Amino acid sequence: MDLTEHARKNRAFWDRQAKSYQTEHGKQLSSVPLGWGIWSIPESELRVLGEVRDKDVLELGCGGAQWSIGLAQLGARCVGLDNSERQLEFARKAIEEAGLSIPLIHASAETVPLPDTSFDIIFCDHGAMSFTDPVLSIPEAARLLRHGGLFAFNAETPLHFTCFDRARDRISTELQISYFENRIDDMDGSVCFSLPYGEWIRLFKESGFEVEDLIELRPSEDATSTYRDWVSHAWARKWPAEQIWRLRRVRKAGS
Numbered sequence: 365m366d367l368t369e370h371a372r373k374n375r376a377f378w379d380r381q382a383k384s385y386q387t388e389h390g391k392q393l394s395s396v397p398l399g400w401g402i403w404s405i406p407e408s409e410l411r412v413l414g415e416v417r418d419k420d421v422l423e424l425g426c427g428g429a430q431w432s433i434g435l436a437q438l439g440a441r442c443v444g445l446d447n448s449e450r451q452l453e454f455a456r457k458a459i460e461e462a463g464l465s466i467p468l469i470h471a472s473a474e475t476v477p478l479p480d481t482s483f484d485i486i487f488c489d490h491g492a493m494s495f496t497d498p499v500l501s502i503p504e505a506a507r508l509l510r511h512g513g514l515f516a517f518n519a520e521t522p523l524h525f526t527c528f529d530r531a532r533d534r535i536s537t538e539l540q541i542s543y544f545e546n547r548i549d550d551m552d553g554s555v556c557f558s559l560p561y562g563e564w565i566r567l568f569k570e571s572g573f574e575v576e577d578l579i580e581l582r583p584s585e586d587a588t589s590t591y592r593d594w595v596s597h598a599w600a601r602k603w604p605a606e607q608i609w610r611l612r613r614v615r616k617a618g619s
């Protein structure tokens with residue numbers, strides 16, 4: 365299927381980045397299975413996904429598939445999707461080492477080569493929802509979910525998106541760009557997306573979702589992370605850098 369121009373750029377970026385990403389973060393991702401975000405806050409604490417046993421689950425932007433492996437070990441029927449073949453090579457190896465069988469799909473979350481209503485749960489943790497145009501990927505997730513299905517994703521908050529100083533490649537305490545900016549073409553070649561809150565909510569409604577929760581993540585006082593170049597502990601204690609939208613597919617799009 366045809367890739368959008370930003371999906372092509374992000375594919376090239378993540379193919380280049382996969383090895384150093386897994387070297388830097390792979391240990392945190394696999395040693396705290398089912399940990400959300402920068403600070404690996406446990407799913408058992410946040411209870412975003414709920415019971416996963418015997419559910420059909422799609423991970424959008426699965427990277428090395430650490431999440432899908434953890435969920436498959438709890439009895440979920442997982443499928444991992446990623447736009448980067450290099451990331452999927454790490455996923456394939458980890459799945460084999462875990463003795464599991466998890467189908468992997470090399471595609472963009474904006475155009476998923478799977479039939480309608482295939483899944484009970486779709487989710488990602490700083491995965492595809494940070495790198496896709498939400499106007500394309502939100503309705504696509506809705507199409508793939510069964511009625512009553514859950515869509516949950518963790519991504520950058522508008523506050524972090526607005527305060528990140530891209531010239532210095534670090535978080536700041538000043539507003540760097542317009543709040544209404546929804547796309548950043550980074551100097552490293554990647555393209556990131558975020559929306560103002562009102563736009564997120566309107567897009568969810570138009571796509572047939574009801575908002576169940578918006579969880580703004582805050583690290584514990586002693587939390588550590590391998591992702592501190594993205595946000596410092598002091599910043600994330602004061603302001604939300606990441607947020608999990610928890611959405612329920614309740615209607616057909618546009619109705």
Ligand SMILES: C[S@@+](CC[C@H](N)C(=O)[O-])C[C@H]1O[C@@H](n2cnc3c(N)ncnc32)[C@H](O)[C@@H]1O
Pocket residue numbers: 371374375378393424425426427428445446447448451471472473474488489490491492495496
């Ligand atoms: C920051 S990594 C996170 C990976 C994984 N969720 C984790 O926690 O390690 C972002 C992932 O999103 C993937 N990605 C970027 N654009 C995508 C797209 N259009 N469709 C699917 N995956 C995409 C990248 O290839 C990369 O593996």
